Amino acid sequence: RKEVEQDPGPFNVPEGATVAFNCTYSNSASQSFFWYRQDCRKEPKLLMSVYSSGNEDGRFTAQLNRASQYISLLIRDSKLSDSATYLCVVRLDRGSTLGRLYFGRGTQLTVWP
Amino acid sequence: GAVVSQHPSRVICKSGTSVKIECRSLDFQATTMFWYRQFPKQSLMLMATSNEGSKATYEQGVEKDKFLINHASLTLSTLTVTSAHPEDSSFYICSARGLAGGLPYNEQFFGPGTRLTVL
Numbered sequence: 001r002k003e004v005e006q007d008p009g010p011f012n013v014p015e016g017a018t019v020a021f022n023c024t025y026s027n028s029a030s031q032s033f034f035w036y037r038q039d040c041r042k043e044p045k046l047l048m049s050v051y052s053s054g055n056e057d058g059r060f061t062a063q064l065n066r067a068s069q070y071i072s073l074l075i076r077d078s079k080l081s082d083s084a085t086y087l088c089v090v091r092l093d094r095g096s097t098l099g100r101l102y103f104g105r106g107t108q109l110t111v112w113p
Numbered sequence: 114g115a116v117v118s119q120h121p122s123r124v125i126c127k128s129g130t131s132v133k134i135e136c137r138s139l140d141f142q143a144t145t146m147f148w149y150r151q152f153p154k155q156s157l158m159l160m161a162t163s164n165e166g167s168k169a170t171y172e173q174g175v176e177k178d179k180f181l182i183n184h185a186s187l188t189l190s191t192l193t194v195t196s197a198h199p200e201d202s203s204f205y206i207c208s209a210r211g212l213a214g215g216l217p218y219n220e221q222f223f224g225p226g227t228r229l230t231v232l
Binding site (some may be wrong): 004008041042043044045046087099100101103104105106 | 145147154155156157158159162204206208210220221223224225226228
């Protein structure tokens with residue numbers, strides 16, 4: 001079983017739409033959670049960390065449910081520039097895997113005018 | 114701050130040749146560097162973890178004799194793909210983690226990646 005599972009999409013939405021991505025992780029010892037954004041043929045870039053209480057950064061809202069081992073990302077008022085692949089990432093911060101990141105395969109988003 | 118560079122950004126080579134990819138932390142000391150590989154429409158897969166001055170730790174299924182990693186200084190790690198074959202064609206990305214200059218502990222900073230095509 002993969003450490004991180006994501007629906008690969010693609011999600012095709014019009015400008016201004018609200019879109020949500022989900023992700024599940026298998027290791028209950030996971031301690032840190034992130035959403036990264038990856039543009040075509042580029043390296044992944046940190047979009048935001050995900051905290052248990054939920055957190056918001058402008059049009060982006062991230063939620064974490066530790067009991068269900070579930071992470072979500074909500075994008076409101078989608079812009080053309082939001083088109084990218086969104087990677088769900090977890091990190092184990094203990095033992096031999098200290099600091100190691102586990103990436104989901106990503107969810108592809110295309111925002112059309 | 115926290116910039117990581119990779120060189121080359123793109124390489125095309127013939128089957129059987131060896132290719133060296135460099136990963137540099139430009140403004141911090143990287144105690145640990147990670148090497149990833151990403152095939153089209155797939156997730157980043159960790160190949161190996163490299164701590165400065167010691168041997169790299171390879172993930173299961175990654176041949177250490179084929180993918181040679183050297184991390185001789187706190188700002189440079191190299192990945193050499195030996196006797197490359199077409200199936201080694203992929204996007205190779207490094208990341209670096211450091212404990213200097215107030216950087217967040219455990220955060221990885223990614224290089225821009227190297228696209229390898231083996232003919």
